[in-house]
């Protein structure tokens with residue numbers, strides 16, 4: 001299933017390294033991933049091709065060049081992988097925004113939260129994870145500093161107060177294991193960081 005993320009992305013206030021500084025409840029059953037093509041000029045519009053992670057746990061290949069994220073050549077293709085996770089404020093359920101990110105760190109953070117959400121465990125009765133959006137930084141191979149988002153799980157709550165979310169189905173890990181083939185140098189420095 002593919003869909004446009006349209007209006008909610010326009011309202012997106014959280015970028016990869018920013019976000020709510022208050023606890024937020026994550027709408028895991030509407031977390032999406034896919035690809036985005038940013039507008040290069042005023043006349044162009046942003047294009048999205050996304051799928052629900054619960055429906056399609058593996059990041060789909062790039063809709064333009066057909067490559068998977070690990071092998072994507074960002075110099076030749078304008079599309080970028082992206083993740084979208086609706087969040088709401090714990091204190092104000094009507095205060096909803098969408099966490100978005102295009103880097104490996106954002107994709108891994110969402111993947112990790114999906115794994116936690118899909119895990120068999122105590123009956124959470126349709127509750128969604130309550131998180132703090134934190135960041136962590138490390139030196140990358142290019143000599144700079146990379147900052148990744150971290151979702152710190154602090155509890156469980158209904159995304160819509162009193163309304164249980166659909167039961168999560170066990171999902172595979174959205175991030176593919178490292179490719180056995182050697183990577184092109186300089187394409188994705190972040191990939192070398194151990195978790």
Ligand SMILES: [Zn+2]
Pocket residue numbers: 062063064065066067072077078079
């Ligand atoms: Zn591409």
